[in-house]
Amino acid sequence: MNAGAVQVRDGRWIYASGLAMKQSPFSQARRNRYALVDKLCQRLGREVVGVTHAVWFPDVLWQGGLPSTEAPSRAFLLDRAALADPAPALLRIFREAMPGAQPWTRAQQHVLKELLAPDCHALVPLATQVNDVVHALHQATEQQVAVLRMLRAQPRLLVEGGAGTGKTVLAVALAREHAAQGKTVLLTCFNKALAQSLAGWLADVPGITVQPFHELARTLATTAGLPYEVPADAQAQSQFFSETSAELLLQATELLSTRYDTLVVDEAADFATTWWVALEALGAPGFSWYCFYDRQQCLFQATAAWEPPFTATPMALDTNLRNTRPIGETAARLGRCTAAPAFRLDEGPVPPVIPCAQPDQMAGQLRTLLRDLLHRQALRPEQIAVLSPYRRDKAASTWAAGLDACKTTDVIAAPPPGHVRVGTVQAFKGLEADVVVLVGIDARSMRHPATLYVGASRARAALYVLALADAGLGEAA
Secondary structure, eight states, X not given: OOOSSEEEETTEEEETTSOBOSSOHHHHHHHHHHHHHHHHHHHHSSOOOSOOOOEEOTTOOXXXXXXXXXXSSGGGEEOGGGGSSHHHHHHHHHHHHSTTOOOOOHHHHHXXXXXXXXXXXXXXXXXXXXXXXXXXXXSOOHHHHHHHHHHHHOSEEEEEEOTTSSHHHHHHHHHHHHHXXXXXXXXXXXXXXXXXXXXXXXXXXXXXXXXXHHHHHHHHHHHTTOOOOOOSSHHHHHHIIIIIHHXXXXXXXXXXXXXXXXXXXXXXXXXXXXXXXXXXXTEEEEEEEEEEEOGGGOSSSOGGGOOOSSOOOOEEEOEEEEEEHHHHHHHHHHHTSOOOSEEEEOOOOOOBEEEESSHHHHHHHHXXXXXXXXXXXXXXXXXXXXXXXXXXXXTTOGGGGGGGGSOEESOOSSOOTTOEEEEEHHHHTTOOEEEEEEEEEOTTXXXXXHHHHHHHTTEEEEEEEEEEGGGOOTTBO
16 A cells, blocks of 8 residues: 555554544555455455465555554565565465465466456547537638628639538538528528538528429429429430420510529539529529539539530639548549549548458448447448448349448438448548548449549548448558
């Protein structure tokens, strides 16, 4: 025990201050001895022998004897002198207390070690790291403020930036500002789930219409009494959404008085050139028009053929505000494109590639990963998104069997608590999650780098890639 000068007077243990101890050191040692023996018996399932107790004062040199009621002999009190070579002093105690005792078995030694010096390590769960990352990312940059100032001053502006550079945040802020000025605002995009998310963010702001392009066309065409009938045939359906839908929107605009003072287009690179004519017809006299886009995320239009709706020098966003640098650079490698020049956060775990030799092995890998994230890493299910180039009901999605590790939902814009979001990369475009598991990556999906880029860049704090051997990714993305 640690102590300064102590003494025994009239059978009482006394501190150097003169204050009497409530309990003698030997009484304390005896109590701890019996507690240890009880635990050993519980672990071993039988009575334990070969345990004694003594007292060691490492800071003092003991002078004099010892009350006979405290210990069998002076050997049971060790002091500073014993520190130089403790083995002989300890052996004397055991020989005097337990003459002829048998050595402990390996099992007994192991149990004793686990009780007195268990192997342990401090785990900082991923949930804690994720929370720190998300907090840091939710800070506006000087560049964003400067862009927003420019947006206020210009009636028409093109804003270009890679994934995670804050385009959607600026689009929402701009829509709010124009609505606050009493203007009617149309905020449109390609992706239905993104539109749902945007509508939720702006639900408290009157004067703003938020609809994906084709839903906007359906709404206005129906209001104008025009037939909006999506064909069942896949080829005819593709033509309908690429051409006919926009034509119906233009016809509806000619029949209706619906007009907007401000048009804001997010995901503009997914808009066909012919759609701009229909959108322009919705503008009121002197309307403002703002387009936010990333040519590297063109999933639904040919990048080379895409053109913005008006001629202007794009304002570039060059700081990634969504991803840590390792995630952003991994996304760029998968997408065979250029990473952002700067990142808000440079530090973060390197996204691992979890290899799977066969498709049916991917389900087991996904199951193990999800259990680890939800239990050992203490993440909430709604923080996780499982994304794939393929829908879970497709033959290529054998990985879907691994989703039985948790509750899942197809509601990807606003998941119910306690559910992991599961969807395609295409449907999740424009959205983000704290943790993304990119699953089902194979040789075929590697031929579509833009899809992989979009999928990987949805992750804010952690990214995992489950890939078949034929994808050629190895163990590092």
